[in-house]
Every structure is written in C-alpha cells, then in structure tokens.
Amino acid sequence: MTLNYYLDKPNLDGETSIYLFARLGKQTIKVKTGRQIHPTYWNTKANIKGNHVKGNFKGAPELNDSLTDTKNKVRKAYNKRMEENPSFRFPELKEDIVSVLFPSEPEAEKSFLECFDEYIRIHGAHRSHSTLLKYRGIYNHLVSFSEKTKYVLSFQGMDMRFFDDLRNYLVMDLKHKDNTVWKTFATLKAFLGWALDRGYHQSLAFKKFKTPQKDVDIIYLTKQELDKLYSFDLSKHPRLDRVRDVFCFACATGQRYSDVAALRHSDIKGNRWVLRQVKTDSANNVPLSPRAMAILEKYEEEPLPLPVLSNQKTNDYLKELGELVGIDEPTSMTTRRGGERLVDTRPKYDFITMHTARRTFITLSLEGGMRAEVVMKVSGHTNYQTFKKYIKITDNIKEMEMERVWGKVEEETVA
Structure with a gap:
C-alpha cells in the first residue's frame, strides 16, 4: 500500500483542499483531510522527501509532522486489518482513514442517574405506564436518599454499605414495608444488570443485594359473599351496579384489570374470550362461564362490552359497594416493616380492590376442585412461584384434599 498527499486544485490562486490517496494495486481510496493550503506553499516532491509543505509556510513543521503522523496511523490501521483478515476488502480501509483524520470526541461518561433515566x-x-411510574418513583427515592445522606450516587458506590444505608432510609425515613423494599431493590438490581451489560460499569457487588420477600395475607371473597354481591339489588345505584358487573366478570374469568379494561366485542368468540394479555403479551383463550356470559349480554348493545372505569375509581367504588352489600367481616392484614409487625384490622370491604377479583377466582376455583395447573392456564400464569402468591389455602380446601387422599372421617355418634 502506498500513501500520498495531493492538492484538490493545484493551479488554483487560493487555498485548496489537501487529499490523502491510499493505493493498493489498481484500487484507490481518496479522502479529504480537512486541511487547506495555497499551492504556492505545496512541495510537489513531498511524497519522496516527506516535507509536504515548504519551509516558507508559517507553521510548516507542525503541519508536516501532522501529515506524517496521519500516514503512520493509517499504515498501522492497514497492518491491523491484514493481521485480523488478510483477505479483507481494501475499500473498507476508508473507515479507518476517516477515523484517523477525524477522531470522534470521546463521549462524556454518563452519571449514575443519567443512566437510570436512560x-x-x-x-x-415496552413497559406499562404503571411500571414506568414505579421506576420513576424509585429514581426519585434515590435522589432524596442522596440529598439527605450526602451519599454520591455512582456505579462504583453500589456496594454493601450503600445497600445498608438505602435499606435503612427506605424503612426508617420513608416507612416502606418489607415487600416494598424488596421491589425497590429488585428494580435497582435489574437496572444495574442492564447497565453492566452495556459497559457502564464492571462492579458485581450489587448481586449480593438481598432483601426478603414476605408472604402477604390474601383477601378474597367467599362463595357466599360473591353470590350475595352478584345478586344484590342495585337498581337504585346504577353507578355501583356497573362496577359490580365489572368486578364479578373479573371474578368469573380470573383476569387482570388491564385485560378487562382492554376487552372489546371482537374479542368474544362464542363462549370464549380470545385474549392477548396486556402485561405479558401472551395469548390466552378464556372459557366464559354462564355468569360471565350473562354480564356481557347485559351490555351487548353498548359500544364497549363492559363499563370499565379507571382502576382508582373502580377501587374506590368497590369499597362503597362492599359496605352497602354488607361484606363487613372484621379482617386483619399483617405486614412487616423491618423488625416491626404491623396489623391492620378493618371491615373486609375496606380491603377490596380489582385485584381481589383475580384472587377470588383462583381461590374459589381451587376450592371447587379445579386442578392448579388448569387454574393457572385460565388465569394466564406460567410460573408456579408467582401463581402461589395468589392462593389462599382455605380450611375447605384442606378438608377436601385430606378427604380425597385419606378418605372421609366419620363423626362419632353420641348415644
């Protein structure tokens, strides 16, 4: 390979561009160097002597050194190409020449928070709006943690001391319960793993971040409560009647609020709901029970198959509905916050949300004798570890399973 410099217009009475020519056999690469000079100062014999610019040009030594240095770097790039692949295509060397002549500015290293924002x-x-809000909430918690503790957030600083300090901050300052802390660190670890894969850091200390996920109390409606809710006269409460229908449909199908809200008439094929789940993008054909079909028939002339309100409004109205219907058994929810055990006892209707419908379907289906793998298929669960968090093993289920395996115990008669 030969390397030579030539002027674009050697007879021009004014400055003209300097080009670098790289030749290999009959192949030529021509690249503009980005430098200009008047032909008067150009040494046409420079390619032999190496002094491309005449000495009477101001700055000649520096420019000559720069042009020579460029040639040397291009030769190194060519030799590297040859070592890696002796049969490489010569025109590909143009990329290397351009990189030598116009080296890109190194990107400023992104800060920890800039990477989290990215x-x-x-x-x-490809994440739901609610998930993105959770990510942003954790981002904000990290900012407030940094401001309060003066801890400089950096990838190098993601060590066990950071873990201890952040966990204490979440529990003591923000009063987060254990499972909220677990979700925070699960998200943080997912981000740090993503950043590691993209070369933003090399630290593996974050893999040691471990927080316990605690079992939570499962709130569900018993069959008697669900039947009472379904048949309750709400003719004087049309707003609650519509919320009741949406909730009971979810209880009859076991699907998430997001999927119920996305339901369209075209998704109903006979007695099946052809569903593409919003959260997982998984396909699921859900058999529709007579109760579910009856609810859909009620709204078959409406633009949408169900009168779904926002999740927040629905949850608010469900509590009002539960109180009206009389689903008011004293119910306790036990959670933990660090070393503190928290017991919240209120009427049952105060704990009812749209998510209660999914848990009700799963629990009552198991209680009714449906096999767990079938319930998972209907509800769209693919992982048993996730599925089991929705299961409430009631006394009825225990008795039925004991009876199925060991036989029914006859009660003694009193003489």
Whole structure:
C-alpha cells in the first residue's frame, strides 16, 4: 500500500483542499483531510522527501509532522486489518482513514442517574405506564436518599454499605414495608444488570443485594359473599351496579384489570374470550362461564362490552359497594416493616380492590376442585412461584384434599 498527499486544485490562486490517496494495486481510496493550503506553499516532491509543505509556510513543521503522523496511523490501521483478515476488502480501509483524520470526541461518561433515566426512557416502549411510574418513583427515592445522606450516587458506590444505608432510609425515613423494599431493590438490581451489560460499569457487588420477600395475607371473597354481591339489588345505584358487573366478570374469568379494561366485542368468540394479555403479551383463550356470559349480554348493545372505569375509581367504588352489600367481616392484614409487625384490622370491604377479583377466582376455583395447573392456564400464569402468591389455602380446601387422599372421617355418634 502506498500513501500520498495531493492538492484538490493545484493551479488554483487560493487555498485548496489537501487529499490523502491510499493505493493498493489498481484500487484507490481518496479522502479529504480537512486541511487547506495555497499551492504556492505545496512541495510537489513531498511524497519522496516527506516535507509536504515548504519551509516558507508559517507553521510548516507542525503541519508536516501532522501529515506524517496521519500516514503512520493509517499504515498501522492497514497492518491491523491484514493481521485480523488478510483477505479483507481494501475499500473498507476508508473507515479507518476517516477515523484517523477525524477522531470522534470521546463521549462524556454518563452519571449514575443519567443512566437510570436512560433505562426508564428505553423501557418506555415496552413497559406499562404503571411500571414506568414505579421506576420513576424509585429514581426519585434515590435522589432524596442522596440529598439527605450526602451519599454520591455512582456505579462504583453500589456496594454493601450503600445497600445498608438505602435499606435503612427506605424503612426508617420513608416507612416502606418489607415487600416494598424488596421491589425497590429488585428494580435497582435489574437496572444495574442492564447497565453492566452495556459497559457502564464492571462492579458485581450489587448481586449480593438481598432483601426478603414476605408472604402477604390474601383477601378474597367467599362463595357466599360473591353470590350475595352478584345478586344484590342495585337498581337504585346504577353507578355501583356497573362496577359490580365489572368486578364479578373479573371474578368469573380470573383476569387482570388491564385485560378487562382492554376487552372489546371482537374479542368474544362464542363462549370464549380470545385474549392477548396486556402485561405479558401472551395469548390466552378464556372459557366464559354462564355468569360471565350473562354480564356481557347485559351490555351487548353498548359500544364497549363492559363499563370499565379507571382502576382508582373502580377501587374506590368497590369499597362503597362492599359496605352497602354488607361484606363487613372484621379482617386483619399483617405486614412487616423491618423488625416491626404491623396489623391492620378493618371491615373486609375496606380491603377490596380489582385485584381481589383475580384472587377470588383462583381461590374459589381451587376450592371447587379445579386442578392448579388448569387454574393457572385460565388465569394466564406460567410460573408456579408467582401463581402461589395468589392462593389462599382455605380450611375447605384442606378438608377436601385430606378427604380425597385419606378418605372421609366419620363423626362419632353420641348415644
């Protein structure tokens, strides 16, 4: 390979561009160097002597050194190409020449929070709005943690001391319960793993971050409560009647609020709901029970198959509905916050949300004798570890399973 410099217009009475020519056999690469000079100062014999610019040009030594240095770097790039692949295509060397002549500015290293912000932005295309809000909430918690503790957030600082300090902050300052802390660190570890894969850091200390996930009390409606809710006269309460229908439909199908809200008439094929789950994008054909079909028939002339309100409004109205119907058994929810055990006892209707419907379907289906794998198929669960968190093993289920395996115990008669 030969390397030579030539002027673009050697007869021009004014400055003209300097080009670098790289030749290999009959192949030529021509690249503009980005430098200009008047032909008067150009040494046409420079390619032999190495002094491309005449000495009477101001700055000649520096420019000559720069042009020679460029040639040397291009030769190194060519030799590297040859070592890696002796049969490489010569025109590909143009990329290397351009990189030598116009080296890109190294990107400024992104800060920890800039990377987290990028993580949220990139996931905006394939995460739900609620999930993105959770990510942003954790981002804000990290900012407030840094401001309060003066802890400088950096990838190098993601060590066990950071873990201890952040966990204490979440529990003591923000009063987060154990499972909220667990979710925070699960998200943080997912982000740090994403950043590691993209070369933003090399630390593996975050893999040691471990917080316990505690079992939670499962709130569900008994069959008697669900039947009472379904048949309750709400003719004087049309707003609650519509909320009741949406909730009971979810109890009859076991699907998430997001999927119920996305339901369209075209998704109903006979007595089946052809569903593409919003959260997982998984296909699921849900058999529709007579109760579910009856609810859909009630709204078959409406633009939408169900009168679904926002999740927040629905949850608010469900508590009002539960109180009206009389689902008011004293119910306790036990959680933990660090070393503190928290017991919240209120009327049952105060704990009812749209998620209660999914738990009700799963629990009553198991209680009715449906096999767990079938319930999972209907509800769309693919992982038993996730599925089991929705199961409330009631006394009825225990008795039925004991009876199925060991036989029924006859009660003694009193003489």
